[in-house]
Amino acid sequence: MKKIERPAVTPSNAAEWGSDVAAQMLRVLDIPYIALNPGASYRGFHDSLVNNLGNEAPQMLLCLNEDHVVSIAHGYAKVTGKAMACVLHSNVGLLHGSMGIFNAWCDRVPMIIVGATGPVAPEKRRPWIDWIHTSKDQGALIRDFTKWDDEPRSPHGIVEAFLRGSQLTNSQPTAPVYICLDAGLQEQKLDAPMNVPSPARYQPAAAPRASQHDIEAVAELLATARNPLILFGRGGRSQEAWDARVRLAELTGASVMTSIRERSVFPTEHKLHVIPPFYWLSPKAKDIVRQADVIVSFDWVDLNGFLLQLTRDTDSYPAKIAHVTLDAGLHRGWSMDYFSLPPLDVPVVAGADGFVEDVLAALEKKLGGKRLWKGDDRNSAPEPAYTQDAQTELGPRDIEVALARVRGSQTFTLAHVTIGWAGDVYSFRDPLDFMGHDGGAGLAAGPGLTIGVALALKDQGRPVVAVLGDGDFMQGVSALWTAAHYGIPALFIVSNNRSNFNDELHQEAVAKMRGRPPENRWIGQRISEPVIDLAAMAKAQGVESEGPVKTAAELEAAIERGLAAVRAGRPYFIDAYVTPGYSNPPLSRGE
Template sequence: MTFEAIEKPEGERAAMSWTSDVAAEMLKRLGIEYIALNPGASYRGLHDSLVNYLGNRNPQMLLCLNEDHVLSIAHGYAKASDKMMACALHSNVGLMHGLMGIFNAWCDRVPMLILGATGPVAVEKRRPWIDWIHTTKDQGALLRHFTKWDDEPRSAPSIVEGMLRAAQLSLTPPCAPTYVCLDSGLQEEALTKEVAIPDVSRYAPMQAPGATAAQLERAASILLESRSPVLLMGRGERGTDAWARRVRFAELLGARVLTSIRERAIFPTAHPLHAAPPIQWMSPQVKAIVASADTLVGLDWPELNGTLLQVSRDTGSVCDSIINVTMDSTLHNGWSMDYFGLPPVDLAIMSTADTFIGQLLPIIEARTGGQPRWKAGGGKVEHAPQYSESADIELQPRDVEVALAKLRGRHEFTLAHVPLGWAGDVFHFRHPLDFLGHDGGGGIGAGPGLTVGAALALRGTGRIVLGILGDGDFIQGATALWTAAHYEIPALFIISNNRSNFNDEVHQEAVAKMRGREVDNRWIGQRIDNPKVDLCALAKAQGVASSRPVGTAAELEAEIARGLDVVAGGQPYLIDARVATGYANPPLSRGAD
C-alpha cells in the first residue's frame, strides 16, 4: 500500500463552499504536505474540508493518539527537513495538552504552523455544556509567551491574511511556531461570495540580515590576528553547501571548533579541528579549550554566557575578544528564560551564523590567499570502537553508541534523538543529517514523536532514522509509535533502558551531599522497576514489531541488525536495550562534587 493510499477518501472532491474550505485551501497553497492532529469537534469543519474538499492530500492528515505527539512529530519533521508541518489542536483542552510540545519547538527554533480552534464565539451557536467549557476568550494567551505570533480570524478573508502571516513569520529566521485559532462557528459558515486568495509566493519568508561592511572588516581583522581562535558552532542550516563553508571557514582560520549535543550536526566531529566530543556538560577538556582561546566566536550558540561562566565567574576575563553572531534576541521576552545569561561581547552581529560565514568567507579567502592555517595530515587518530569490559554480561549506556558505530558500515544513519549522557566520542557526525539534536525545551516524552516526524521527512531518501531514547522518555511518549505503524513510517527505536529516572537520582544525590544526608537513598521515588515495564509489549501494542529485551553486546548487535532489516522493508521496529543505571559521561548537577 502506498503512503497516499492510506485513509484515501471515497467520491469526488467538493467545491469550495464553506469557510473552513478556505483554511484548507491555504494549507495547500502554502505547500504544506502533512497536518498532524488528534480529532476534536472544535475543528470538525476544517477536518471535513481536509477530507472532502482537499481529498486528504497536500496536506495529508496524520492521526495521533495524543496532542503531545501532534507537536513532537511536526517538530521532528522540521528538524529533518527545515520545512513546516501543520498541527491541529482541539479547543482549549487539546491546546493545553500540546503546550509542552510547542515550548520544545520554540526553544529549538523550528518552524511550525499550529491551527487551533475555540468553541463558537457567537453565543447562539453554542451547544449546551460542551461548547461552553471548550470556548475560551483570547485562547492564544495560553501560548503567547512561547510562539512568534498568534491570531484569531473573524472572517474568511481574515483567515487568508492570518495564515499567510503565520507561515511567513514562522519561516523567517529565527524560526519559531505560530498559532491561528479558528472559531468553530466561523468554520461552519457557508461562503456567500468568492474569497480572493493571492499568490502566496509574494508573501515568502524574509531573509536574515547580514553583517555590515564595517562589521565584516572588524571581524576579519580580529580573527586573522588571533593566535588561538575557538568557534562555538550552534545552530545552522541543513544543506551540505553550508556544511562545507563552515569546514572551510575553520580550516582557513586554523580555529578549533566546539559543538553541542543539544543542537543538530553542524561540523564533522572526526575532523582534527573538532576539539572535543559534542558538549552535553562541559568537561575539564572543554573548559581548558575555552580558557585558552584569545578569540571566541559564538555562531548562533544559545548559551554563550553559560559557557564562559563554567570557565570563570568573571566572564569578561575569559578571552581577549568575543564575537557573537545571532538573531535570537528578536524572540526574547520576559516570561521564558531561554535567552540565558547576558554575555560580554566585543562585536555583536545580528545575523544567522551561515549568512555571516557566507559573507566573511570570501574576505578571509582573499586575505589568506586561500591558504588555510590548518594543515591537513596528522590530527586525530580514530580507534576502533570498543565495548565496555563487562559488555558480554551487562551493557553500559555507551555500549549502545559503540554498537551503532560498529554496525554503521555503508548505512546512512540519522540519529533523531539521543538520551542524556550520550558520550559522543564514538559515533561521528559526517553529514548535517547524521544528528538532529535534542528536544529543545527538555520536555520528557517528545523523543518518540521526534523520531516519527524525522522518519516521515526522510522517508524514501535511503537514510535510516534512529531514535535512541531513555526509558522514561519512551514510556511517556510510547503511543506516538501507533502513528508510525499506521502510516508505515520506518524508524528504529532503541531504548537505552536503565529502569530509572536517573537524571533525578543525580539531583537527589547532590541535595543529600549538600545536606550531609544518606546518598544511597537517591533511588527512592526514581526507579522504574518492580515491576519492570515491558517496553517490547508497549511497542507491539501500538503495532510496532519488537522481540525481547537484550542485555549483552552480542544480543544488541543481533537485534540492531534485525531491526535494520525491518526498517529497510518500510516498517518501524523497537529494541529494549537493558543498560546499567548511569550515564556515559558525568552530568552537570547543582551542588554535586
C-alpha cells in the same frame, strides 16, 4: 509511507465554507502533512481536509495524543527547516500540546499550529461542552512561547492569517505560530466565491546579513589570532552551509567545538574538531577554551553558560569574543530561554550561515590564498570499544558503540539521543547525520520527534534511528501507533536503566549538600517491581519489537534486524537493558 485513508468520493475543490478556506490555504502554502488528534472544535476544518481536499496535500496524520501531534511536526521541521502543520482541539488540546510547543519554541523550529475555539457567538454553543471549550484570547495560553498568533473573524481574515503565519514562522529566527479558528466561522457558508491568492508575493525574507564593518572585524580577529576557537551552534541543513563551515575552519586553523544539543553542523571526525559534541565542558575541553585568544560563536546557544563553566566572572574573560545570532528577535520576559548575558567584543546581528559565507569571502581576500591551518590533528575521539562487561551487561555508552560498529560506512540519521549520550565514538559526517535534542528538555517528545524526522526522510534511503530514555518512551509510546499505521519506518532503541535516573543524581546532590545519606537516592525514582515490558508496549502499537536485550552481541544482532525492517519500510523497536548511569553525567545544582 502508506497512502491510506483516501475518501471514496471527493466533491469539487471549490471553497464553500469558512473551513474550506483554511484547508485550501494549507495546500496553497505547500504543506504536505498535518498531524492531529480529533476534536469537535475543528470538525468543520476536519471535514474540509477530507471532503474538500480529499485528505491529500496535506495528508492527515492521526495521532493518539496531542503531545505527538506537535512533536511529529517538530521532528519534520528539524530536517527540512520548513513548517509542517498540526491541529490542537480547543483549549484542552492546546493545554495538553503546550509542552511540545515549548520544545519547538526552544529549538527554534518553524511550525503552523492550527487551533479552534467556540463557537464564539454564544447562541451557537451547545449546552455545557461548547461553553467549557470556548476561551477568550485562547492564544494567550502560549503567546510567550510562540512567535505570533491570530484568531481570524472572517474568511478573508483566514487567508491573511495563514499567509502571515507562514511568512513569519519560516522567517529567521524561526519559531511556531498559532492560528485559532472560531468553530462558528468554520461552519459558516460563504456568501460569495473566495479568491485564495498565490503565496508567491508573501514569502519570508532572506535572513539578515551583517554589516561590512562587522564582517571585517570578525575576519581580522580570526586572521590575527594565535589560538582561535569556533563554536558552531545552530545551523542549516544544506550541504553548502556544511561545506562553508569546514572551509572556514581550515582556512583559519581554528579549533572547532559543537554541541550535542544541536543538529550536526560540522564533521566530528575532522582533525580540527577538538572534542566530541558535548553538553558540559570536560576538563580537557576547559583547557582548550582557556588557551583560545579569540572565540567566534555562530549562534551558540547559551554562550555565557559556556563561559561560566570556566569562571564566574565572565566579564573579565581575556579572549576576544564575537557572537553571531538573530536570536534576540525572539527574546521576551516570560521564559529564560535567552540564557545569561555574555560579554561580547563584536556582537553581530545576522544569520549564522550567511555570516560564515561573508566572513569566509573576506578572509580569503585578506589572506590572499594562504591557509593558516598547518594540517595538525587535534581530534581525540577514541575507537569504538565496548565497556569491559558488555558481553554480560550493557553500559549506557555501549549502545552508541554498537550503533557505530553496525553503521560502519553506511549512512544513517540519528534522530534523538538520551541525556547521557557520550558522543565520542558515533561520528557525524553530514548535515542529516544527527537531529539534536528536543529543545525544552521535557519528556514524551522523543518518539514523536523520531517519527517526524523519519517522515521528512522517507524517500532519502537513509535509515532513521533514535536512542530514547525509558521515561521518555513510556510517556510517548502511543506515538508508535502513528508510525505503524502510516508505514513510517524508524528504529527505536530504548536505553532502559529502569529508573528516573537524572533525578536520582539530583537527589544524591541534595543529600550530599545536606549531609544526608546519598544511598537513598533511588527511593521514588526506580521503575521496578514490576519491571515494565517495553517491548510489549511497542508491540501493542503495532510495531515489531524485541527485548530486553542485555549484551553487546545481542544488541548488534537486534540492530541488524531492526535496520532490515526499517529498510523494508516498517518501524522497529528494541528494549536494551543498561546499568543505571550516564556516559556524561549532567550537572546538578550545587556541584
